[in-house]
Amino acid sequence: MRIAIAGAGAVGQSIARELLxxxxxxxxxxxxxxxxxPNSIPGAEWMLADACELASLEEAGMQSCDVVIAATGDDKVNLVVSLLAKTEFAxxxxxxRVNDPLNEWLxxxxxxxxVAVSTPRMLAAMVEEAVNVGDLVRLMTLRQGQANLVEVTLPQNTPLAGRRVRDLKLPSDAALVSILRGGRVIVPQADDPLEAGDELLFVASSNVEDEISAVIHGEA
Structure with missing residues (x-):
């Protein structure tokens, strides 16, 4: 894929290295x-330009990009880059990147x-995940489908211990996408058993998160 990253600061360069x-x-x-x-990441193509200017994006060949990542430290710039990438270059x-959580609604x-990625929100979610075993934690908002990536760690006294994935009566707008167990990443199959301490990752719409929580706690 061809991926353009607006903003070559520490965040942008780190993303570039991973993608390369x-x-x-x-x-x-x-x-x-x-x-x-450019010498810091010679494997990438570099362009000295303002990504908020339409002419610069045209010169960069934005229309040939599969993905654009707005990763600057300025939320206004990231919004303008996102809008131009989607509306002018499809x-x-x-x-x-969301720098200020107060701007996330935009x-x-x-x-x-x-997809909006809020570093402060993700860090807060990691803290919640570490201290609130058994509670549903929202890790990321996936704007295109108005869905969220949410996580819950099964407590030691979970009623789901020994039950199988097929026994989870999830709402229609939710899907279990992964089970993290120790150092393993498990793609859930219907007959896989659940264990206390499992971290369950779901993709779900906001309005069914309470239903997922009820399922996890044996209330549904």
């Missing part, structure tokens, strides 16, 4: 001369954002 390891074609767009460091997938389809 996956054999993707990466373009880094940076407007600051100080952060424009980029299939737009991912935007990062929706209306601004061209398919």
């Amino acid at each position: 390891e996956g054999d993707h074609e990466v373009l880094l767009i940076e407007r600051s001369v100080r952060s424009y460091q 980029v299939r997938r737009v991912v935007a 990062f929706t389809e209306a601004w061209g954002v398919d």
Whole structure:
């Protein structure tokens, strides 16, 4: 895939390195001369330009990108980049970084954002996950489908211990996508047993999260 990243700061460069390891074609767009460091990631294509300018995106060949990642430290810039990528160049997938959680409500389809990634929210979710065993924790919002990635760790006294995945009576707008057990990542199959301490990852719409919680606690 060809992936454009707006913002070549520490976050943008880290993303670029990961994507290059996956054999993707990466373009880094940076407007600051100080952060424009092609030698730091020679495997990527670099462009010194303002990603908020339509002419710059045209020159970058944005229309040929499969994914655009707005990763600058300015939420206003990330919103403008997302909107231009989606509306002017019909980029299939737009991912935007949210720097201030108070701005998260803006990062929706209306601004061209398919997936909004809020670092403060994710860090808070990790803390909640560590201390609130048995509680449903929202890890990420997937804007395009108005769904969330949520996690719950089964407590030691879980009523689901020994039950099988097929026994989970989940609502129609929810799906169990992975089980984390120790150092293993398990793709759930119908006959897989559940154990105390399992971390269950679900993709679900917001309005069924309470139903998932009820299932986990044996109330449904």
